[in-house]
Amino acid sequence: METQCSSFRFDVLAESDNARRGRFYTSRGTVDTPAFMPVGTQGTVKAMTPENLKNTGAQIILSNTYHLHLRPGEDLIETIGGLHKFMAWDGPILTDSGGYQVFSLAKLRKITDDGIEFQSHIDGSTRCLTPEKAVQIQEKLGSDIMMVLDECVPYPCSEEQAFNAVKRTSFWAKRCVNARHGENALFGIVQGGVFRNLREMSAVQISELGFDGIAVGGLSVGESHDTMMEVLEYTLPLLPSDRPHYLMGVGTPLDIVEAVARGIDMFDCVLPTRNARNGQLFTWKGKITLKQAKYKLEKGPPDESCTCYTCRNFSLAYLRHLFMSGEILSSVLATMHNLHFYLELMLKMRHSVENQYFDKLRSSIKEMYND
RNA sequence: GGAGGGGUUCCCGAGUGGCUAAAGGGAGCAGACUGUAAAUCUGCCGGCGAAGCCUUCGGUGGUUCGAAUCCACCCCCCUCCA
Numbered sequence: 001m002e003t004q005c006s007s008f009r010f011d012v013l014a015e016s017d018n019a020r021r022g023r024f025y026t027s028r029g030t031v032d033t034p035a036f037m038p039v040g041t042q043g044t045v046k047a048m049t050p051e052n053l054k055n056t057g058a059q060i061i062l063s064n065t066y067h068l069h070l071r072p073g074e075d076l077i078e079t080i081g082g083l084h085k086f087m088a089w090d091g092p093i094l095t096d097s098g099g100y101q102v103f104s105l106a107k108l109r110k111i112t113d114d115g116i117e118f119q120s121h122i123d124g125s126t127r128c129l130t131p132e133k134a135v136q137i138q139e140k141l142g143s144d145i146m147m148v149l150d151e152c153v154p155y156p157c158s159e160e161q162a163f164n165a166v167k168r169t170s171f172w173a174k175r176c177v178n179a180r181h182g183e184n185a186l187f188g189i190v191q192g193g194v195f196r197n198l199r200e201m202s203a204v205q206i207s208e209l210g211f212d213g214i215a216v217g218g219l220s221v222g223e224s225h226d227t228m229m230e231v232l233e234y235t236l237p238l239l240p241s242d243r244p245h246y247l248m249g250v251g252t253p254l255d256i257v258e259a260v261a262r263g264i265d266m267f268d269c270v271l272p273t274r275n276a277r278n279g280q281l282f283t284w285k286g287k288i289t290l291k292q293a294k295y296k297l298e299k300g301p302p303d304e305s306c307t308c309y310t311c312r313n314f315s316l317a318y319l320r321h322l323f324m325s326g327e328i329l330s331s332v333l334a335t336m337h338n339l340h341f342y343l344e345l346m347l348k349m350r351h352s353v354e355n356q357y358f359d360k361l362r363s364s365i366k367e368m369y370n371d
Numbered sequence: 372g373g374a375g376g377g378g379u380u381c382c383c384g385a386g387u388g389g390c391u392a393a394a395g396g397g398a399g400c401a402g403a404c405u406g407u408a409a410a411u412c413u414g415c416c417g418g419c420g421a422a423g424c425c426u427u428c429g430g431u432g433g434u435u436c437g438a439a440u441c442c443a444c445c446c447c448c449c450u451c452c453a
Contacts, residue, residue, distance in 0.1 A: 041407050062406070100406045108408090121408045147406080189406090220405040228405095249406035270407045277410045278403085293400070323410095331410050 008145070008185035008212040010244045014354045018236070018263045021353035024213075024244055026092045026144045026185065028084070029059065033244060033265040034353075036256070036346045037062040037094055038339050039273060042071075043087045046273055047331040048339070050089045055309070056336060057343035060091055060144075062268040065137050066098030066129065070120050074140040082142030094268070095143035097134040099150035099189065100249065103221065111151060113168060131175035139182050147215065148176040150189040155222040162193035165218075170205040177209055185212040187246060193218060194227055196234050203238035213266070214239045215246040220255070220269075229258055236263040253282060253345055254369040257362050260349055272342045276334035279323040282341045286368045288316070290323040290334070308340035309333075 010024040022033040038045045038053060041064040045053055053061065063083060068074060080086050083093060102109060102116055109118035115130030131149045138146040149172050151165040169191045180186055188211035192198030206214060216235055219228050232247070239245055246266035247259050256267055272282060279290035283303035288295070298316035310319070310333040322330035345365075352358040 037406095039407065046407085047410080064407080067407085094406095096406050101408090103406090105408070150406095152406080215406080217406065222405095246406090251405050255405070267406095269405050270409090271405050274407065274409065274411080275404060278412090279410095280404080289402085291401085326410070328410075 006183045006185040006212060010213065010242065012241070016353045016356055016358040017261070019260050019349070019353050019358050020263060020265055021350045022244065022265055026060075027183070028090060028092045028144055031059045031092060032346075032350055034256075034260045034346050034349050035060060035266050036342045037266065037268040038342075039268055039270045040087070040089075042067050043077075043083060045335075045339075046277065047328075047335040048273075050087065052332075052336060053089070053339070054091075056339040057347065058091070058339065060094060061089060062094045062096060063087075063141070063143075064096050064098065064101075065134055065141070065147075066096075066101040068095075068141060069098070069129075069137050070122050070127070074137045078140040078142075084142055092144040093142075094145035094187075095138045095141055095147060096248075096268075097138070097147040097149045098129050099147070099152055099217065103152040103154060106154070111168070113171065115149070115172075131172040132179040135176050135179040135186070139180070139184055143184050145185045145187055145213070146176075146180070147187050148173045148189055148211075150191055150217055152191065152218045152221065153193055155194065157193055159193070159195050159198070162191070162195055162198050165193075166191050166198050166202045166205075169202065173206055173209055173211075177211075187211050187213040187215050189215045189217040189248070190235060190239075191218045192231075192235075194223055194231055196231075199231055199235045200238060203235050207238065207240050211243065213244040213246055215248050215266075216264070217248045219247065220250045225252075225255060225258070228255065229262065232259055232262040232264065239263075252369055253342075253365050256342075256345065257349065257365045260353075261358070261362055269342075272338035273335050276338040277331045279330070279334065281319075281334060282338050284341075284368070290316070290320045290330075292320075295320045302337060303341075306337065306340065306344075308337050310337040310340075 007027055010022060012020050012022045014021040024031050038058050038061050040061045043063055045061055077083050077086050084090055105121060108121060109116050115128055117128050120127055134149040135146060150169040153162050153165045173188050188206040188209055190202045190206050192202040244265040245263055247264040249269055250259060250267055251269055281288040281302045284305055288302050295316045301311040302316055303311050319333060348361055352361040
């Protein structure tokens, strides 16, 4: 079954063991992999202007179907000219389907085979999201890469629950394939919790549907790093090697490097942006918690070796002051830095795979971020 | 000089006899954050510690089994009237 109808294309350019360096092409630009997608749930990567984002090195960002559907609504965005124009980001956008909200907003929803019935977290109104609706919304938004609606189960969960989610996710995946009309790329999602048999079943079923890319979902929901890696080890070999592999919602620098080592090409995660707002910086020397008293008089930047705007211009003492004072600029500068760090990490990984020193980079990240 | 109000643990501020090492804020200190209901949340916040003990509510002295809380005097501060 071949359903690919978009102009989306993916090439693997170099490999180092299981790690891949590649590139995919969309009508709005090319993206080098391994890639990190900053998260812009509500049509904005918090605290960043699109110009800021470009300067951090971001080539693609992620946005969210569920949230934009509730507010301001896909029809409004379509009327204004689509999500790219609406938010003034002209690069590629991948939109998550809302499947994760099934997990994160678990108290507000009910799942049936037809779809998800949920209560809006904004006004309490009852809404329904079906696989077809998820695709329709994403097409109206003008998404470059759409995600199928999936069911993400919590951790821990029973094998039966995970099995049902796999069945439903496959069923919904087919309906998403049938519902697409336009040129937008569409990625399938593998589920299965931490059960090898279920992951394998899901990987095979999803891979058969001819998606432009395959995502591994349902991870980083509470399981350990090692467990996550085990799941990747037995799942990735079953995915088509000529399509990008996207690990959803991951992760820490260590998670990301270790996932690349196992064959993942794409990531998204709120950690660099959320933790920035909460006063935590990722650096090449490890994490920095801005509020710690030891930085009160620190004249140097967060990271001497970092070339981001924040590190080139500001002392830790000042950044700490901004955070302690609750100043808006704290979020801006910290987010700029963290995204720069994440995107530089991806750049280094691409370079290291091309030049066969990936293992060296991998072990240095392991040293800094082994907690 | 007269009339009233008040001094509480770093700060603000509750507390009018035992349930009070003392509400609640703030500040401070520390931790968490993984397809964002997050510029959010959690913990600690007199001292030593296992229970428990010791010190603390302007000062001193009383009343009481028991006092931040009641009484006496003293020291400060604020408002109003002369």
